[in-house]
Amino acid sequence: MSTELLKEIATCIERGKVNAASPYPPDMKGKEGADELVKKALDQGIPASEILEKALIVGMSAIGQKFSRNEVFVPDVLMAAKAMQAAMKHLRPFFDSGEAKHRGTFIIGTVQGDLHDIGKNLVAMVIEGGGYKVVDLGVDVSPEKFVDAVKQNPGASVGLSALLTTTMINMEKTVKLVKEAMPGTKVIVGGAPLTQEFADKIGADAYSPDPQGALEFLNRTN
Amino acid sequence: MSTELLKEIATCIERGKVNAASPYPPDMKGKEGADELVKKALDQGIPASEILEKALIVGMSAIGQKFSRNEVFVPDVLMAAKAMQAAMKHLRPFFDSGEAKHRGTFIIGTVQGDLHDIGKNLVAMVIEGGGYKVVDLGVDVSPEKFVDAVKQNPGASVGLSALLTTTMINMEKTVKLVKEAMPGTKVIVGGAPLTQEFADKIGADAYSPDPQGALEFLNRTN
Amino acid sequence: MKKFSSLAISKADELVFGVSPNPVEVKPGFVVGAGETFPELNYILPHGSEVSHATMDQVEHVYGEMAKGALERAARLGIEHFVIEVEQVFEMTAYPEWGERIARVTREAIQQYEDKGVHAALRMTIADIRDRVRPPRNRTSTETSLVLESFERCAPYADILAIESTGGKEVHDPALLMCDSGGVVFALGELASRDMAFLWEKIVSIAKKHGKIAGGDAACGFANTAMQLANKRMIPTVFAAMVRAVGAARSLVAVECGATGPDKDCAYEGPMLKAIAGIPIAMEGKSAACAHSSRIGNVAMSCCDLWSNESVPYVRLFGGYSPEVCLEELWYDCKLLNESRRHGQERVLRDLLVSSDVRTSVEALMLAPESVIRISRAIISSEDYLERALRAAVEAIAIIEEAVANGTSQVPESELVWLDQMKLGLEPVQSSSGKAVDHYAAFYPDFIPSEYGL
Amino acid sequence: MKKFSSLAISKADELVFGVSPNPVEVKPGFVVGAGETFPELNYILPHGSEVSHATMDQVEHVYGEMAKGALERAARLGIEHFVIEVEQVFEMTAYPEWGERIARVTREAIQQYEDKGVHAALRMTIADIRDRVRPPRNRTSTETSLVLESFERCAPYADILAIESTGGKEVHDPALLMCDSGGVVFALGELASRDMAFLWEKIVSIAKKHGKIAGGDAACGFANTAMQLANKRMIPTVFAAMVRAVGAARSLVAVECGATGPDKDCAYEGPMLKAIAGIPIAMEGKSAACAHSSRIGNVAMSCCDLWSNESVPYVRLFGGYSPEVCLEELWYDCKLLNESRRHGQERVLRDLLVSSDVRTSVEALMLAPESVIRISRAIISSEDYLERALRAAVEAIAIIEEAVANGTSQVPESELVWLDQMKLGLEPVQSSSGKAVDHYAAFYPDFIPSEYGL
């Protein structure tokens, strides 16, 4: 039954079961994973788009919701993302372009002078999980680099992260240059020392204290 | 000996010994005070100006310095001020005008919406002790009242006090109106929630966390 | 009106944090004074905020954010019970509908967290704006009715009602700056007490009508002001210490009118009220350093039932916004207190809290359990307002003198002379009450006797 | 290089605040670890400040103001000894002359208060900017020489030198997010330890040259990060607890290279260092809520010798500027600790501090004296960096499992499965060290083995 199989795949995604060889999660040890099952589904003739929508997205959003409710942890989500990747490997050839299914592009980086990237990486992960293409520029990113990225990805939104009170200030310049180079670009900022007031002051379009907020913002504006 | 007598008067001022009837300070109980001794000095033909400079000002600045060094308390200074008043009663007729000796005029008040006045009163007292005429407008003073007072006292400096974070904001308007009505008027602000940055932001000329700072500012600008 | 003639707690050993003879259930299931100490969090708008018609929407929003931030932290840390105090600023009382909006938005935030296991109680503290008129017309001004209207409007959203009333302040302020001990006794014992009797009868009946708790009325504008002035070395600490004792005689009036506690945090006279009337009390100390410096940061904790930060402006720190940060700190303090009780070590901890401050401060000495009992006993030894305030002053001075003699509390050299001055200063109130009025009316002409029923 | 094979403190009962087997005189007459606990104050520029050529004059001014404000408060309250920690921000290390200016202005402020009876010591913590290059070239980059130059330039003005080095972070960060326990052990045990050996030999020789104290190097970017992530429920608290234990194995390297303490506050592995090496330690907890939320606010105090606020941005509060406020709070905490020692009650107080946190947090459990001794013993049972980190991890997991079984510490349901995962994850490091390198180089390709001498 194809519904059964799709359910199984969704479970593999949600539980982060990559393939038969993977020891995670321990209670699924030895069983087939997303890798094998997606191949099987294609072999059975289930359309790629159906697998994507009824299994992969279902599994990812299940884990995403659990994460929002604090029922699971980041590694769970990361494992799910790995299972997703393994699955997408088989599906990608069936879509015109790997990007066709993206809801939009999100350029993210930690601003100049700042090396903190754990928060930024989490944001990137959640946004990616939300169906966006993420261009991660890394840490200590100059305003100019952001501008280049925006030019290369017309229509993309931008996320800036800063954890230091002394680097927050670099956001202002970045926002300015990005908006000059590509008017209409939406910029969202975040990081522990930031506030809505600061975001307003420097002319950013949004501030969010967490990745979920960033995703909601993108969903609203894309 | 006139120097002896002047020294005695200075001591009465410094110790806050008003007159013979006053029980303060206890160790001078029954002795003559500033009141009697200044009269005696005038009777002996010592010039009023000499009494003022060599006794009154000497006594007041002695207590003022002790206060700055935290060796005495506000009541000591207040008692000294009372003794000073008692002494001035006799001297005033000898000067053309009671204000002749003033170094300048200082208008002070607590801003609109704010009823805290202990700090403001202390500032007023110290400024008065420093040789200025003080016009105290009280508490909950509207910007318009400050403007009226400035118009009535051309050349006066203005001090604004605020203790509430919600009334600080009223300083901005006051500073603006005062400076419009009488350009060049120096305004100093103070009170627990204030900062130098805030003072800068609202266009005040100075901020001081204590009365001494206000006095120094007036001495610099008058 | 009820007067106390015996102490609810008569042994110093029984004056301990977390328990009071007459616990109060501030909301269903949340009882203060029955064995546990809870945080009381107080926060206020950021520096430079304006409260006006134009800004009220934003102000209301910020109050909502402040409450939610604190409640979210509580949920995370597992803080089941705490009190949020909203101390109104001037404008919120002057425009009672504004105060009501703030009370409502806070209550709504609290309700959102009930099913997350956080049960917060709301204390609404109305601003005493009667003092806006100078000399104040405490009974007959529009301000008086605005204050009462504010109580009425906030009561539906609040659990506890409170105020820091200012009656007598027009005499107390100059008396304080002159270190006139008699003037202080007169202001607090005669004027403030009479004014509180006038006011609290009304507050209690509003609370009753709405089924809410009439908390208390701390002598903030008096004892706390004295402490601030002493901190800045404007007046001697021995004088400030005495004011605290006298303040207790005044603040008892709220309880006599029917207030049940938890008492307000702001003036530290709570321990006497707990000893006399057995009500639970809020106190503030080291974790209120954000609001003011003190010399009584530890001793203040020794018999609290609620532990407060007094007031913090809303600012962003690395660890979150200031209200959340303060709540977390208060909670850790409470955890230690509560843990000591669980292990039967509460007296050991209490004594350490007391002795760590008392050695170097006579202001702290006033709050040592033995002193509290002595001052409380002095207060109930008379039913006359002025007389009991006077006896509190005399006892306080005696306690200080003994401590100085025994070397148990250090007093700076420069202050010693003031002990005699303070005794001298009491002379005018040592005569009969009627004469005292005349005496002080001459000295401090800025009060209107009829506004005190005199 | 010295390796420890026995514990300086082998009985849990002897692990108490205020005393350490090897006290350190941080400046003449100011000895840490000899019976008293002192505040360590850390402050930083206001949010949104810029540090650049254009602003350096202003930045220097603000640092002067922050120091003077705190020192003035100390003078008022009678705080004779405390430590000021200046934790450099990035730019101050990147431009070592800027860092030097900040060190100098702080030293000058301290000197102004010497004859007012305030004797503050200055800890200069250099920022580890080597991590600016990705993947970091910890031994060969310009950043490495800037870090060392900063130590040289600041040493003349400082009393204590410190850093929170970041070696191994490029592996630790992803391992943390994956909750890969073996990756954490490898990052801290192999990479970080080797890097610290490289770095600390140099820091100790700079300190010696200038006659200053080589303090220590906390695993902030590792254990503290883990705690933050656990606070935000990103990773399980059981995992964060384990990271703390492993961090201790890493941070011991500084001491092996000659650091004498007081250790840095930031990662809470100090108690293990105190037990193993007998050095005095700085800790932070509830009074560092301004810097971050935690579940270990009280237990962290239980064996500190310096008590720190971690970091507060310069803001105005009612009670003064934030550094003054924090200092006052820390001081009250220290007063209580010191008072308990005066009365021989320090163990009672310590046990209350411990038990008030341990019941609800396995992160707190790691800092309970018995756990500290067990983990410390596990660490010294091997001389091999990787092996001792592994043993610390195994011991930590065992401690947690026992506590869960006995019900002494609560662990959320959702975390229980992670204990098994963590044990599973250790497998790759349980084989020999050489193989571990290959294994993790494949898994976390973003580190350069030669930069660790591998």
Ligand code: B12
């Ligand atoms: C005393 C006091 C009162 C008294 C006021 C008595 C009086 N006549 O002034 C009473 C009880 C009436 C009162 C009322 C209120 N208060 Co009040 N009060 C205080 C208290 C305890 C002490 C203030 C004080 O006198 N300090 C001592 C003096 C000497 O210091 P100072 O005023 O700072 O002045 C010094 C310097 O600032 C400077 N200075 C002052 N003015 C100027 C001016 C110039 C030009 C210069 C150069 C220098 C300068 O020099 C002075 C001497 O060194 C503070 C607590 C605190 N931590 O400060 C709260 C406090 C200021 N009050 C507060 C509040 C909320 C109120 C009320 C709204 C309370 C209520 N719910 O009813 C009302 C508001 C009334 C109103 N609209 O003004 C809050 C303010 C919070 C906020 N957001 O702003 C505080 C901080 C208490 C708290 N909750 O933490 N208060």
Ligand code: B12
């Ligand atoms: C981990 C850490 C480090 C690690 C960084 C590791 C890494 N790869 O990122 C290391 C050790 C390298 C480090 C170095 C330094 N650090 Co550091 N560090 C921390 C620490 C402990 C945790 C930060 C963290 O990862 N939090 C967990 C993540 C998940 O939270 P987050 O970053 O806030 O991200 C969340 C949100 O903010 C949001 N978010 C983040 N970015 C974005 C972006 C967008 C668009 C959106 C919408 C949302 C969003 O979503 C995330 C998930 O919820 C903090 C302490 C603290 N209380 O925060 C100090 C802290 C930030 N560091 C500090 C300092 C001073 C430094 C150093 C200068 C220390 C030194 N002396 O060497 C250097 C500076 C290096 C540099 N130039 O950047 C200070 C900052 C003080 C200040 N004035 O700014 C802090 C506050 C510690 C302290 N002293 O109190 N640090």
